[in-house]
Amino acid sequence: MLQGYAVVGLYLLLSFALLGVVLLLWWFLRPKKPNPLKLETYECGVQTVGDAWVQFRAQYYIFALIFVLFDVEAVFLFPWAVAYNQLGLYAVIEMALFLLLLLGGLLYAWRKGALEWA
Amino acid sequence: MGELIAFYLLAGIAVATALAMVITRNAVHSALFLVLNLVVVAVFYLLLGAPFVAMVQIAVYAGAVMVLFLFVIMMLGAERVGGTTGLRWQVPLAGALGAALIGGTLFAFLRAPAGLAPVGSPPVPFGDPAAIGERLLTTYVLPFEITSVLLLIAMIGAVVLARDSGPEGK
Amino acid sequence: MELSWWAHLWSVLPEIVLVLAAALMMAVDAWLPEGRKRELGYWAIGGLAAALTVTAVQAAQLAGGIAVPYEAFGGSVRADLAAMLFRVIFLLAGILTVAISMDFRPLRQSGEYYILLLISVLGMGLMGAAVNLVMLYLALETVGIALYLLAGYLRDTPRSAEAGLKYFLFGVFSSTIMLYGLALIYGFTGEIAYARIAQALAGLPAPAVMAALLLILVGFGFKVSAVPFHFWTPDVYEGAPTPVTAFISVASKAAGFAVLIRAMIEAFPTAQANWVAIMAALAFVTMTVGNLLAIPQRNLKRLLAYSSIAQAGYILIGIAAASPLGVAASIFYLGIYTLMNIAAFAVAVIMTNVTGSEEIRDLAGLSRRSPGLALAMLAALLSLGGIPPLVGFFAKLLVFAAAIESGLLWLAIAGVLNAMVAFYYYIMVARAMYVDRSPEEEKPVWISRPARFTLWFTVAGVLLLTVLVYPLYLLAQMAAQAF
Numbered sequence: 075m076l077q078g079y080a081v082v083g084l085y086l087l088l089s090f091a092l093l094g095v096v097l098l099l100w101w102f103l104r105p106k107k108p109n110p111l112k113l114e115t116y117e118c119g120v121q122t123v124g125d126a127w128v129q130f131r132a133q134y135y136i137f138a139l140i141f142v143l144f145d146v147e148a149v150f151l152f153p154w155a156v157a158y159n160q161l162g163l164y165a166v167i168e169m170a171l172f173l174l175l176l177l178g179g180l181l182y183a184w185r186k187g188a189l190e191w192a
Numbered sequence: 193m194g195e196l197i198a199f200y201l202l203a204g205i206a207v208a209t210a211l212a213m214v215i216t217r218n219a220v221h222s223a224l225f226l227v228l229n230l231v232v233v234a235v236f237y238l239l240l241g242a243p244f245v246a247m248v249q250i251a252v253y254a255g256a257v258m259v260l261f262l263f264v265i266m267m268l269g270a271e272r273v274g275g276t277t278g279l280r281w282q283v284p285l286a287g288a289l290g291a292a293l294i295g296g297t298l299f300a301f302l303r304a305p306a307g308l309a310p311v312g313s314p315p316v317p318f319g320d321p322a323a324i325g326e327r328l329l330t331t332y333v334l335p336f337e338i339t340s341v342l343l344l345i346a347m348i349g350a351v352v353l354a355r356d357s358g359p360e361g362k
Numbered sequence: 363m364e365l366s367w368w369a370h371l372w373s374v375l376p377e378i379v380l381v382l383a384a385a386l387m388m389a390v391d392a393w394l395p396e397g398r399k400r401e402l403g404y405w406a407i408g409g410l411a412a413a414l415t416v417t418a419v420q421a422a423q424l425a426g427g428i429a430v431p432y433e434a435f436g437g438s439v440r441a442d443l444a445a446m447l448f449r450v451i452f453l454l455a456g457i458l459t460v461a462i463s464m465d466f467r468p469l470r471q472s473g474e475y476y477i478l479l480l481i482s483v484l485g486m487g488l489m490g491a492a493v494n495l496v497m498l499y500l501a502l503e504t505v506g507i508a509l510y511l512l513a514g515y516l517r518d519t520p521r522s523a524e525a526g527l528k529y530f531l532f533g534v535f536s537s538t539i540m541l542y543g544l545a546l547i548y549g550f551t552g553e554i555a556y557a558r559i560a561q562a563l564a565g566l567p568a569p570a571v572m573a574a575l576l577l578i579l580v581g582f583g584f585k586v587s588a589v590p591f592h593f594w595t596p597d598v599y600e601g602a603p604t605p606v607t608a609f610i611s612v613a614s615k616a617a618g619f620a621v622l623i624r625a626m627i628e629a630f631p632t633a634q635a636n637w638v639a640i641m642a643a644l645a646f647v648t649m650t651v652g653n654l655l656a657i658p659q660r661n662l663k664r665l666l667a668y669s670s671i672a673q674a675g676y677i678l679i680g681i682a683a684a685s686p687l688g689v690a691a692s693i694f695y696l697g698i699y700t701l702m703n704i705a706a707f708a709v710a711v712i713m714t715n716v717t718g719s720e721e722i723r724d725l726a727g728l729s730r731r732s733p734g735l736a737l738a739m740l741a742a743l744l745s746l747g748g749i750p751p752l753v754g755f756f757a758k759l760l761v762f763a764a765a766i767e768s769g770l771l772w773l774a775i776a777g778v779l780n781a782m783v784a785f786y787y788y789i790m791v792a793r794a795m796y797v798d799r800s801p802e803e804e805k806p807v808w809i810s811r812p813a814r815f816t817l818w819f820t821v822a823g824v825l826l827l828t829v830l831v832y833p834l835y836l837l838a839q840m841a842a843q844a845f
Contacts, residue, residue: 079238080194138256138263139350143343145256149248150328150339157325165329172340178385179347185392186474188354331436334374335496338488341381342504345481349511352474 136188140180147176195239202239206232219265223258230254244321365434373434373441373491375420376413376449380484383409384477391473399473403464403812406476407457410483414453421446425840437555439491442844447693447837448490448620451700455613456483458704458816462711463605465810468516475515479609482508486613490620493628495544495554498621502540502581505617506533509610513602525601532584532594540581546574547629556628564632571633578625579640585618586674588644589651596655599667604714607663608707611670616696619677623689626681627845634684641682642773649675650776653783662710662722665787666703669746672784673699676761679773683764689842691760694835698745698757698827705742705820708813709735716807722791727800732807736795738821745824747788748781753828760835 115122150172158165183189206229213225230253237246328336371378387405394401423429424443431442439445456479463469463476485504492498510533514526548554550570551562563571583591599607626637652672659665677699680692710720712735717724729736745754758781765774809817827834 083198133354135260135263135267136350136354138260139353140347142252142256142260143346143350145252146339146343149251150336152247153244153321153325153328155325156322157329160322160326161329165325168329168333168336172337175337175340175344175381175385176347178388179344182388182392183347183351183354186351186355188351332438332496334435334438335500338485338497338500338504341481341484342500342507344384345478345504345508345511348474348477348481349507352478352511352515353517355474355517 379413438497444841445491452486459609461812486617521601536584543577645678683768688764690838694838695757726798727803728795
């Protein structure tokens with residue numbers, strides 16, 4: 075049973091190795107002639123101002139929170155999806171209840187303006 | 193044998209990333225080390241024959257929860273922790289308590305009394321999604337539906353948190 | 363035994379009603395025009411009352427022998443009289459809390475508040491009925507998260523935000539520790555159902571069981587605010603919106619005791635000698651510390667917080683007795699305590715609305731300002747203090763009797779001494795109301811209709827139960843037989 079994962083592991087190692095090889099290859103091949111213009115974040119366009127470490131708006135947090143909720147919900151969908159052949163209608167009703175409640179919650183949050191950008 | 197090698201390799205990475213998470217001064221780096229740590233732990237679950245738990249670990253913990261962590265870190269603008277904290281006495285205390293925990297665990301393992309034999313062994317595909325799904329939707333359907341209620345309150349919590357926040361939020 | 367789908371649903375019928383009520387309230391809240399938001403309170407009361415009616419019918423059926431206790435949903439919940447009586451306590455506490463919230467200035471007109479309250483009552487009902495670890499933990503977390511949000515509900519006032527955060531941090535921490543305990547139990551036994559855990563634990567070495575038990579008790583101790591897990595209590599009680607404080611002090615505590623009683627008796631009967639000692643120690647420390655720290659308090663909510671810690675100590679005596687009488691005494695005590703404490707908090711809510719302050723000295727002259735209100739507070743305080751002939755006295759009598767019956771004479775004596783100490787600070791509050799004078803005595807106190815209902819209901823309940831002590835005791839005794 076673990077043999078199956080060995081392939082995944084091997085694939086992982088291989089992809090890391092490939093990445094390393096490509097990077098190294100480029101390192102050797104490319105000419106190194108840095109100048110200030112080249113080191114800009116964007117070669118053309120507006121000059122960047124300040125640091126990339128900036129504070130996010132608190133409002134994003136709500137989105138992340140709701141994302142976590144639906145992620146957890148999705149986790150429950152996987153076992154349901156593989157089990158419902160054996161269980162039939164019963165499982166469909168149960169999952170429908172589960173989802174309806176969450177959908178109701180989402181609609182409520184939306185209607186109450188928790189998802190507004192303002 | 194291969195499993196043992198894999199375990200030690202992964203255990204090394206797990207401990208290293210956990211330490212790096214605590215030691216690094218940049219909160220964003222800490223979070224990223226934690227992601228790595230969680231992924232390694234997910235692989236442990238795979239080795240233990242629990243693919244579903246491993247999947248949950250990646251999707252929920254390494255994915256969603258860490259996104260939330262990063263959001264909070266960025267939101268607070270707290271990505272760089274200052275030099276030292278005012279609670280210096282905590283460092284030796286934490287060290288002593290940690291050592292005591294390791295010592296106690298080692299003691300318990302090395303001197304396990306005869307009565308503590310393993311309680312049966314779990315079915316081999318322990319976290320088989322199909323089996324989980326079946327139990328979840330038949331025997332444990334009530335806890336399953338209550339999970340939905342739990343998620344619902346979390347959503348309402350989001351509404352409460354979003355309410356009345358001024359332009360700067362809070 | 364294969365249960366019919368109706369039997370499954372019957373076991374959680376009150377929760378089903380509550381989910382439907384919560385869903386309905388979300389729809390109503392989302393589409394009700396701004397000016398009519400106050401009506402939401404009545405919707406919430408309606409939902410809770412519907413669930414209460416269902417529960418009462420179920421409890422009557424169980425008490426009358428028409429229905430037989432059974433376990434449903436793969437041994438997740440049990441439908442028995444104890445579960446139903448605890449639900450009655452939670453639902454009553456919920457209704458009374460909504461009634462005092464409706465005109466509490468900062469809270470009224472927000473639907474989320476009532477929905478969270480409804481769902482936390484739902485979770486509590488499941489806590490009281492849970493007979494396996496998964497259900498227990500889920501129910502605990504459902505209640506926990508709802509209550510953290512409620513405690514920090516007034517985000518714009520720093521004290522409420524602080525209360526929410528403190529409650530959250532302490533709650534999450536203790537629930538994590540409890541989870542370690544639950545994991546240990548599962549690791550030792552491979553079971554999650556209480557009854558099977560009890561069987562499997564019999565053959566295990568005592569230190570292992572003890573370690574798990576202690577970890578689990580951290581979580582339960584937090585819920586019932588037993589010393590030494592009480593540090594959050596005064597700050598959260600003081601900072602949270604007063605109706606929420608009333609709710610946490612009553613319903614959350616009762617729910618904590620419900621799981622404590624069930625878990626100890628059903629999952630750890632083999633470790634009884636151990637947990638009796640722990641409970642007795644906890645009871646002693648809890649009531650002593652609670653009472654002694656209550657004395658110097660000047661803030662009414664803080665005083666009631668320490669008083670509620672002390673009350674938890676008395677209730678723990680009943681559990682330490684570990685006998686049918688002890689359990690019956692604890693359930694009896696919790697029922698009475700719900701009424702008494704909500705009455706006291708209702709007065710606190712009304713006074714906060716009027717004076718904007720929560721200090722005890724601002725109760726000065728209340729007996730002239732609003733004799734009825736002062737009398738209600740007096741009845742609640744005297745009953746909390748256990749003054750005969752009020753029903754609070756019988757509650758104390760029962761737990762002390764249970765302790766003596768189980769050979770814990772020292773604990774009963776400690777309890778009596780504690781009751782005397784407690785009497786002192788309850789009288790101090792009464793003195794402020796009746797003896798102290800204030801320049802504002804002429805100003806009448808405005809009491810909204812729902813709050814008036816709460817006051818009447820609780821005080822009448824205390825007085826009525828004083829007369830009907832024996833039937834209530836019989837009911838508690840029948841519920842205790844469920845274990």
